[in-house]
Amino acid sequence: MPSIIKTDYFTAEQELTARFAKALGHPVRIAILELLSSQSCCYHGDMAEELPIAKSTLSQHLKELKEAGLIQGDITPPTTKYCINRENFNLAKTLLNKVLE
Numbered sequence: 001m002p003s004i005i006k007t008d009y010f011t012a013e014q015e016l017t018a019r020f021a022k023a024l025g026h027p028v029r030i031a032i033l034e035l036l037s038s039q040s041c042c043y044h045g046d047m048a049e050e051l052p053i054a055k056s057t058l059s060q061h062l063k064e065l066k067e068a069g070l071i072q073g074d075i076t077p078p079t080t081k082y083c084i085n086r087e088n089f090n091l092a093k094t095l096l097n098k099v100l101e
Contacts, residue, residue, distance in 0.1 A: 017099060020092040023068035028053060028061045033084070036071060041083035 010018075023029060031051055036042055044062070048055045062082060065071045069088040074081045 013095065016091075017095040019068050020070065020095060023065055023070055024092075024096075026061065026064075028057070029065055032058075032061060032065060033070065033089075036082060036084050037089075041074075041081050044080045044082065047082070 024033075028051065032047065035047060035050060044055070044058070047062075048058050051058060053061075062071065062073070066073055066082075069085055070092060071082050072085045074083075
């Protein structure tokens with residue numbers, strides 16, 4: 001009898017919704033998204049001044065949001081500029097609203 005992989009039970013939409021939810025699962029990431037949604041873009045250094053966390057910790061949270069596709073970054077050494085990925089952000093809102101309704 002072939003073994004069944006747990007992911008076979010979940011749709012791609014459920015997997016994506018879970019990925020977005022995981023990325024939103026920390027208050028620092030919520031604060032980052034609120035900061036970015038209030039402006040067109042923001043530099044990493046500017047966010048470090050706004051949020052009460054170390055730059056290295058901020059980088060880890062930005063990485064998680066970027067991997068989930070909720071933000072995008074423009075890396076032009078020595079600076080990195082981040083902004084909301086509007087398409088994925090709107091998709092996340094739609095998928096999460098669907099679950100919460």
